[in-house]
Amino acid sequence: MKLTPLNITLAVILVWLLSEWKMDQEMIFSWGWLVLLLVILSLVDLAFRIIFKELKKIWFLEIGFILIVGIVMIILKIQ
Numbered sequence: 001m002k003l004t005p006l007n008i009t010l011a012v013i014l015v016w017l018l019s020e021w022k023m024d025q026e027m028i029f030s031w032g033w034l035v036l037l038l039v040i041l042s043l044v045d046l047a048f049r050i051i052f053k054e055l056k057k058i059w060f061l062e063i064g065f066i067l068i069v070g071i072v073m074i075i076l077k078i079q
Helices: 005-020 031-051 055-078
Strands: none
Touching: 005 031, 005 055, 031 055
């Protein structure tokens, strides 16, 4: 299994979820949205692996994807 930025992102999200699980605070995401996010990230990672065979290209494209999604999320949160 090749390590890619989306795999790292999935791992970070799962660790964050487990660390926040028993807190008394309200979750940022509902369970449905969290599962949807995990499925989408997995499918995008799989698509990048199928389309691009070279690992270096996959790294650049996935980092770009993560940055674009992060920027869009910040812009939507500000509005």
